[in-house]
Amino acid sequence: MYAKVIVDIATGQTNRAFDYQIPASLEMLARPGSRVTVPFGARKIQGFIWRIEDKTELARVKPITDVLDPHPVLTQELLELGEYLAVETVCFLITAYQSMIPAAIRAKPKKKIELLVSTETLPPVLQAVFQKQTTIDWKDLPDDKAVMQHVQEAVRHEQIRIDYQVKDQTKKQTKRMLKLHPEHRTHAASLTAKAKKQLELYDWFLSIGDEEAAVPAAQLLHEQTASRAVIQGLVEKNILMERNQESYRDPFEDRSFEATPPQELTRDQQRALDPITEKTSREKHHTFLLHGVTGSGKTEVYLQAIDRVLQQGREAIVLVPEISLTPQMVERFKGRFGDQVAVMHSALSRGERYDEWRRVHAGDAKVAVGARSAIFAPFKNVGLIIIDEEHEGSYKQEDHPRYHAREVAIWRGIYHGAPVVLGSATPSLESYARAGREVYQLLEMPERINQKQLPAIDVVDMRDELHKGNRSVFSETLLEKLKDRLEKGEQSILFLNRRGYSSFVMCRSCGYTAECPHCEITLTYHQTKHQLKCHYCGYEEAMPATCPSCESEQIRYFGTGTQKVEEELTKVLPEARIIRMDMDTTTKKGSHEQMLRRFGNGEADILLGTQMIAKGLDFPMITLVGVLAADTMLHLPDFRAPERTFQLLTQVSGRAGRDKLQGEVVIQSYSPDHYSIQFAKNHDYPSFSRHEMGQRKRGGYPPYYYLTMVNVSHEEIGVALKTAEKVTSRLREELSPQAKILGPTVSPIARIKDRYRYQCMIKYRDEPELTKILNDIAVHYQKETAQDKLFITIDMYPQLFL
Ligand SMILES: Nc1ncnc2c1ncn2[C@@H]1O[C@H](COP(=O)(O)OP(=O)(O)OP(=O)(O)O)[C@@H](O)[C@H]1O
Ligand SMILES: [Zn+2]
Numbered sequence: 001m002y003a004k005v006i007v008d009i010a011t012g013q014t015n016r017a018f019d020y021q022i023p024a025s026l027e028m029l030a031r032p033g034s035r036v037t038v039p040f041g042a043r044k045i046q047g048f049i050w051r052i053e054d055k056t057e058l059a060r061v062k063p064i065t066d067v068l069d070p071h072p073v074l075t076q077e078l079l080e081l082g083e084y085l086a087v088e089t090v091c092f093l094i095t096a097y098q099s100m101i102p103a104a105i106r107a108k109p110k111k112k113i114e115l116l117v118s119t120e121t122l123p124p125v126l127q128a129v130f131q132k133q134t135t136i137d138w139k140d141l142p143d144d145k146a147v148m149q150h151v152q153e154a155v156r157h158e159q160i161r162i163d164y165q166v167k168d169q170t171k172k173q174t175k176r177m178l179k180l181h182p183e184h185r186t187h188a189a190s191l192t193a194k195a196k197k198q199l200e201l202y203d204w205f206l207s208i209g210d211e212e213a214a215v216p217a218a219q220l221l222h223e224q225t226a227s228r229a230v231i232q233g234l235v236e237k238n239i240l241m242e243r244n245q246e247s248y249r250d251p252f253e254d255r256s257f258e259a260t261p262p263q264e265l266t267r268d269q270q271r272a273l274d275p276i277t278e279k280t281s282r283e284k285h286h287t288f289l290l291h292g293v294t295g296s297g298k299t300e301v302y303l304q305a306i307d308r309v310l311q312q313g314r315e316a317i318v319l320v321p322e323i324s325l326t327p328q329m330v331e332r333f334k335g336r337f338g339d340q341v342a343v344m345h346s347a348l349s350r351g352e353r354y355d356e357w358r359r360v361h362a363g364d365a366k367v368a369v370g371a372r373s374a375i376f377a378p379f380k381n382v383g384l385i386i387i388d389e390e391h392e393g394s395y396k397q398e399d400h401p402r403y404h405a406r407e408v409a410i411w412r413g414i415y416h417g418a419p420v421v422l423g424s425a426t427p428s429l430e431s432y433a434r435a436g437r438e439v440y441q442l443l444e445m446p447e448r449i450n451q452k453q454l455p456a457i458d459v460v461d462m463r464d465e466l467h468k469g470n471r472s473v474f475s476e477t478l479l480e481k482l483k484d485r486l487e488k489g490e491q492s493i494l495f496l497n498r499r500g501y502s503s504f505v506m507c508r509s510c511g512y513t514a515e516c517p518h519c520e521i522t523l524t525y526h527q528t529k530h531q532l533k534c535h536y537c538g539y540e541e542a543m544p545a546t547c548p549s550c551e552s553e554q555i556r557y558f559g560t561g562t563q564k565v566e567e568e569l570t571k572v573l574p575e576a577r578i579i580r581m582d583m584d585t586t587t588k589k590g591s592h593e594q595m596l597r598r599f600g601n602g603e604a605d606i607l608l609g610t611q612m613i614a615k616g617l618d619f620p621m622i623t624l625v626g627v628l629a630a631d632t633m634l635h636l637p638d639f640r641a642p643e644r645t646f647q648l649l650t651q652v653s654g655r656a657g658r659d660k661l662q663g664e665v666v667i668q669s670y671s672p673d674h675y676s677i678q679f680a681k682n683h684d685y686p687s688f689s690r691h692e693m694g695q696r697k698r699g700g701y702p703p704y705y706y707l708t709m710v711n712v713s714h715e716e717i718g719v720a721l722k723t724a725e726k727v728t729s730r731l732r733e734e735l736s737p738q739a740k741i742l743g744p745t746v747s748p749i750a751r752i753k754d755r756y757r758y759q760c761m762i763k764y765r766d767e768p769e770l771t772k773i774l775n776d777i778a779v780h781y782q783k784e785t786a787q788d789k790l791f792i793t794i795d796m797y798p799q800l801f802l
């Protein structure tokens with residue numbers, strides 16, 4: 001037998017399968033998707049078995065040194081998905097595969113064989129191998145075909161188990177379990193009346209009424225059902241059998257989750273659920289866009305749809321943005337589905353993450369809830385994929401492989417015949433446009449639960465505040481309302497946007513911002529040259545000393561931090577209890593959760609924070625939301641800036657008045673008339689989307705055009721530029737005349753780590769050859785890139801433009 005192996009060297013030359021022979025001793029373990037060690041030149045390296053074949057074209061092939069995984073880490077499906085990702089995102093196969101498995105098992109684990117039954121029941125050959133041990137190293141097995149056949153048989157009969165020897169830091173815990181031996185009836189004949197205690201224990205097991213039931217030995221001892229000697233007696237007689245069962249580290253074990261029964265759905269919820277279950281019950285793929293306003297009860301729809309899928313014996317994947325993977329969110333899923341839920345996110349330790357992954361891999365968990373990479377959950381029978389807050393930029397990975405989780409979800413949905421549900425109060429324009437063209441099916445929930453009103457939004461013009469002589473970060477209106485909530489004992493959220501800080505220039509007097517005359521994009525301030533620059537076309541101009549619009553000298557770049565806001569807040573509202581949540585205060589593991597729990601328990605009046613408090617929170621006592629500066633993101637050099645602003649304002653406003661009390665929102669802005677702010681104020685997603693679609697059409701941006709970004713960098717500015725020019729002209733030659741190729745221009749960050757950066761943007765509608773051409777370009781420069789001199793990054797769904 002031969003294995004085609006994808007080796008763990010991410011270069012163009014090694015981006016193909018290499019043939020190796022599978023030695024007899026490893027035949028049983030070598031499966032597609034298993035990781036292996038193989039000789040490569042003078043070295044030994046790791047790789048993945050990609051395919052297994054019974055012949056090779058090569059005259060001489062070396063044997064595989066070792067198979068690392070007792071069970072393949074990648075399923076056949078994931079192997080195929082990797083091939084798709086490699087082509088579609090222009091990355092190496094090995095990079096795609098590595099991104100699908102947790103970091104903890106990328107290390108080289110040792111394999112061991114564990115005895116699950118008493119030694120005597122093994123065939124003599126294996127008895128000799130084990131002797132008195134219950135666990136032996138795989139390495140110590142004799143390299144003998146006959147022994148291997150016995151091992152294979154014993155695995156099949158669950159007499160032994162092959163598993164990883166995991167290093168201490170990620171040590172698995174095991175529990176000794178007892179159950180009836182398959183042939184207990186025959187063996188029980190040997191029990192005499194004298195062995196009273198043993199008979200009692202045997203009867204106890206029979207009384208369970210389930211031949212397969214396994215009971216922890218510790219429980220029997222603890223509850224004094226039997227003594228150690230009695231248990232041992234029955235095990236020796238092969239009436240009971242013992243086995244070690246893994247118990248997983250449970251990151252949530254110190255917390256109990258209140259069971260939450262399904263709620264009776266509202267009419268809107270039922271109307272959203274029905275089309276989804278219609279597809280799940282027929283195991284048909286279909287993509288839904290669930291557009292439901294904040295507080296419309298989208299989560300309950302997800303939960304009930306998942307429930308159906310679990311009843312079918314299938315599995316579900318739920319993606320949520322990392323930042324909204326709060327205890328509240330976890331509670332809802334654990335509360336409904338208990339241990340069947342595996343939670344996968346970066347706040348868990350490496351070991352915990354590994355355990356959760358293993359529970360999915362072993363089929364012990366049925367629902368994977370996690371951030372972006374959970375889309376690779378190694379389930380075998382996926383029945384439903386949900387992407388909550390589907391508009392979030394974090395679903396796009398900004399490193400190789402540069403995939404978008406939405407595309408991966410749809411690929412897997414098609415593979416499994418599983419619907420994909422994209423949910424949001426503020427869908428991305430891309431998804432909404434697809435729903436408009438009936439590529440996705442739109443499901444709408446336009447009202448909050450119990451017809452609760454959406455909060456009234458007050459937009460305060462901060463230019464007026466300045467003219468009135470108020471230089472504080474709080475407008476009079478906001479301060480008044482904050483005081484009012486303090487008196488009533490209700491809670492407030494203050495939101496300060498961190499993104500887009502000090503990168504743009506604005507006149508504090510009239511709200512003027514500098515824009516590129518060619519691109520409808522805000523110019524970015526470059527400190528070194530004291531200049532304003534367009535990231536897209538390269539246009540630049542000098543930083544003005546006075547505002548070109550009103551001649552005020554109050555023109556400057558923009559920014560203030562949460563810490564400063566907190567200081568000011570304690571000055572004006574000394575009696576308020578404040579929790580500040582930002583990158584600085586949440587570095588400690590668990591602090592994020594703890595702060596939210598304290599706020600939820602009413603231990604603070606005001607929650608002040610950045611992006612991490614904008615979504616997902618569902619606290620009944622929040623009746624006021626204040627947005628301190630709505631503009632910061634509006635002027636980012638990114639065509640999605642108005643969309644992101646609208647989304648964020650809508651999401652953060654959505655935290656107010658979700659329960660019985662009516663909510664209210666104050667948005668402070670220097671450009672209160674901007675359409676993003678006005679449409680958000682009126683809770684008018686459809687009008688926003690219509691207006692923004694017009695802008696996109698005029699600018700030639702998604703969803704009217706696709707974008708691809710090619711970035712070239714090199715230590716020598718000349719080489720970087722020349723290569724970028726070559727790539728650009730090649731694209732111009734090979735793509736159709738309809739494709740617009742912009743650039744090369746200097747990247748917004750012109751130099752990173754001493755490398756000069758140039759970029760080229762491709763706008764296109766239909767270029768079937770594009771991925772092929774880009775892959776060819778990557779191959780063409782592979783020598784230079786392999787030497788780490790030249791970097792070419794190709795991004796098929798650019799989300800960030802820096
Ligand atoms: N059918 C129902 N009956 C009563 N209460 C419900 C029902 N469905 C949901 N709820 C409650 O309504 C509240 C809002 O629901 P949920 O958090 O799911 O909204 P959402 O649509 O996800 O909002 P957001 O987009 O703002 O996160 C929750 O407290 C939830 O428990
Ligand atoms: Zn001005």
Ligand SMILES: [Zn+2]
Pocket residue numbers: 516517518519520521534535536537538539
């Ligand atoms: Zn421009």
